[in-house]
Amino acid sequence: MSNHTLPGSYHSELVDTRAFLALDEHAASLRALFLVVLVWGMWRAWRFTIYPSLHPNEPKELPYLIPFLGHGVAFFQDSNGLLARGRKHFAKANEPFALTAFGHTFYVITHAKQSAEVYKNTEALSFEEFVQKLMRVNGSDEATIKNVYSPLPSDKPGFPNPDGLSMGVLAQRMHIHQLFPGDNMAVLQEKARHWINRQVSFDAIARDCGRYATTDSKDASIQLPLYKWTSDYFVQLGQYVYFGDVLAQVDPTYPQSYMVFDELLWKMLYQYPAVLCRDMTNPRDRMMASLRAYFRLPPSERRDQAAWIINTMEDEMKAIGVDDENLAIIVFHLYFAINTNARKTSFWMLSYLLRNPSDLAAFRAETAPAFKGDELSDISYITDTAKCPRVDAIWHETLRLSGWAASVRLVTRDVVIGAKTLRRGNRVMVPHRLLHFDEGVFGADTASWRPDRWLESDAARKLPSSASWRPFGGGKTKCSGRFLAKFFVTAFVATMLRRFDMEMVGEPPMPQPDIGRPVLGIISVKQGGDYMVSIKKRRDGGEGEGVKS
Numbered sequence: 115m116s117n118h119t120l121p122g123s124y125h126s127e128l129v130d131t132r133a134f135l136a137l138d139e140h141a142a143s144l145r146a147l148f149l150v151v152l153v154w155g156m157w158r159a160w161r162f163t164i165y166p167s168l169h170p171n172e173p174k175e176l177p178y179l180i181p182f183l184g185h186g187v188a189f190f191q192d193s194n195g196l197l198a199r200g201r202k203h204f205a206k207a208n209e210p211f212a213l214t215a216f217g218h219t220f221y222v223i224t225h226a227k228q229s230a231e232v233y234k235n236t237e238a239l240s241f242e243e244f245v246q247k248l249m250r251v252n253g254s255d256e257a258t259i260k261n262v263y264s265p266l267p268s269d270k271p272g273f274p275n276p277d278g279l280s281m282g283v284l285a286q287r288m289h290i291h292q293l294f295p296g297d298n299m300a301v302l303q304e305k306a307r308h309w310i311n312r313q314v315s316f317d318a319i320a321r322d323c324g325r326y327a328t329t330d331s332k333d334a335s336i337q338l339p340l341y342k343w344t345s346d347y348f349v350q351l352g353q354y355v356y357f358g359d360v361l362a363q364v365d366p367t368y369p370q371s372y373m374v375f376d377e378l379l380w381k382m383l384y385q386y387p388a389v390l391c392r393d394m395t396n397p398r399d400r401m402m403a404s405l406r407a408y409f410r411l412p413p414s415e416r417r418d419q420a421a422w423i424i425n426t427m428e429d430e431m432k433a434i435g436v437d438d439e440n441l442a443i444i445v446f447h448l449y450f451a452i453n454t455n456a457r458k459t460s461f462w463m464l465s466y467l468l469r470n471p472s473d474l475a476a477f478r479a480e481t482a483p484a485f486k487g488d489e490l491s492d493i494s495y496i497t498d499t500a501k502c503p504r505v506d507a508i509w510h511e512t513l514r515l516s517g518w519a520a521s522v523r524l525v526t527r528d529v530v531i532g533a534k535t536l537r538r539g540n541r542v543m544v545p546h547r548l549l550h551f552d553e554g555v556f557g558a559d560t561a562s563w564r565p566d567r568w569l570e571s572d573a574a575r576k577l578p579s580s581a582s583w584r585p586f587g588g589g590k591t592k593c594s595g596r597f598l599a600k601f602f603v604t605a606f607v608a609t610m611l612r613r614f615d616m617e618m619v620g621e622p623p624m625p626q627p628d629i630g631r632p633v634l635g636i637i638s639v640k641q642g643g644d645y646m647v648s649i650k651k652r653r654d655g656g657e658g659e660g661v662k663s
């Protein structure tokens with residue numbers, strides 16, 4: 115071998131070796147890829163073909179491509195779109211189906227009859243797990259959670275407990291005692307009536323909304339961002355009804371902190387890591403501190419103004435040893451239940467009415483007898499279905515289109531629903547929206563806002579008692595505030611329409627719902643979807659001028 119050939123042959127050997135190695139690597143990659151595809155194919159076949167055929171009694175699963183991730187991305191982006199796809203995929207089966215996202219399996223109930231089975235079965239399907247999780251996320255310690263959910267003697271003093279329930283479950287009965295139609299609810303309605311009469315006035319709005327409203331003295335109008343404004347007003351209303359003026363004196367910025375928190379609540383529901391959700395936890399922690407300060411005030415300075423439920427909750431929780439810190443967390447959840455949904459419902463209702471002038475006029479005309487001059491005087495008129503059937507239809511239609519929640523229960527032991535076995539440890543969900551968009555029940559044009567669908571036949575007038583109608587959930591935990599919510603929203607809208615002419619500024623499109631963020635009831639508006647409305651005192655309303663519409 116010459117000196118020349120040596121390096122050359124060495125080089126060519128090197129090339130050969132490299133080529134060989136490269137080929138080898140290539141073959142190894144191919145082998146690895148083949149193995150991955152093989153394992154993936156086996157997993158797919160097992161998960162979506164073999165396992166279901168071996169377990170025909172379990173709900174079939176909506177197929178997905180990537181193990182563990184499942185439908186996680188679609189679930190985050192548009193959970194209702196995903197659920198609707200699932201329902202379509204299994205349309206023929208008419209039975210619960212399963213859906214996996216981030217390693218968690220949910221059973222999805224899309225048929226009204228099966229949803230009734232879910233709501234009825236409180237033995238095997240637990241709602242408490244969800245409340246306990248919320249308590250934990252918001253800072254309750256395990257000892258308190260255990261204490262609050264341990265059965266109490268049936269002869270305990272205080273609020274009657276004939277069934278020996280835990281305080282956590284007994285609280286549902288306390289809510290009902292406060293919020294179902296009767297004397298106790300009337301106390302709250304009277305407070306709300308007083309507040310609405312005082313605050314929904316031109317001068318109060320011009321004064322209180324100075325930070326975002328503009329007034330035009332030329333045509334005596336105020337321009338307001340509708341979502342921001344209705345939210346602001348409703349949270350103040352809910353707070354006043356439950357705490358009087360006292361909580362506002364302890365913390366004048368409480369409603370503002372609440373609104374920031376409420377719009378970011380989805381981070382809590384998705385359990386974001388602490389560093390990524392300070393914008394949500396900071397206002398929450400401020401509110402917790404203010405509630406603790408509220409309960410530390412001498413009782414004589416606060417209890418007279420508080421709703422029965424707030425005082426009773428305090429007495430009952432303290433009687434079982436719950437401290438101020440944990441009491442604040444429990445009452446914080448109550449504040450949330452009162453305020454999160456009514457504010458958004460009033461926004462959506464006004465948004466639909468402003469785009470449907472004949473319905474707006476009908477709402478105004480129908481509610482006129484509840485007023486003396488400009489004062490809302492009758493607390494029962496507007497929510498009376500016989501006297502205000504169109505208002506009732508507008509209420510239902512607004513909830514049908516803006517209710518975006520799902521009832522979720524933990525399966526605590528294997529249970530059969532819709533002839534399928536749901537396995538312990540998974541969750542079952544009833545997505546309200548899928549029921550509300552059932553064309554077989556609500557008609558072909560379910561995407562349109564059409565209050566007539568609730569009025570046009572005997573069957574239509576029975577829709578509110580149908581099992582397909584679930585904006586408030588169902589069973590024992592069905593929203594106990596639903597009667598008061600209807601009063602809050604319809605009395606507020608009626609007073610607005612009684613006192614003001616209201617117009618949209620420009621021609622804003624119907625705002626879009628923020629479908630990517632989960633809610634516990636009514637959907638939020640997509641960022642940038644708020645729009646300006648202009649209000650002016652009505653010329654034809656007012657004291658002594660009779661009722662015109």
Ligand code: HEM
Pocket residue numbers: 241285286287289293451452453455456459517519520521522585586587588589590591592593594595596598599602634635636
């Ligand atoms: C349009 C407005 C409202 C909507 C759509 C709504 C919806 C709901 C929903 C979906 C639930 C969960 C039910 C379940 O999963 O079983 C719930 C629970 C609850 N809501 Fe409402 N709600 C509204 C207004 C109110 C108001 C104004 C109050 C109080 C004044 C209130 C008080 C409650 C309470 C206390 C619970 C817990 C029930 C329990 O565990 O006993 N809600 N609500």
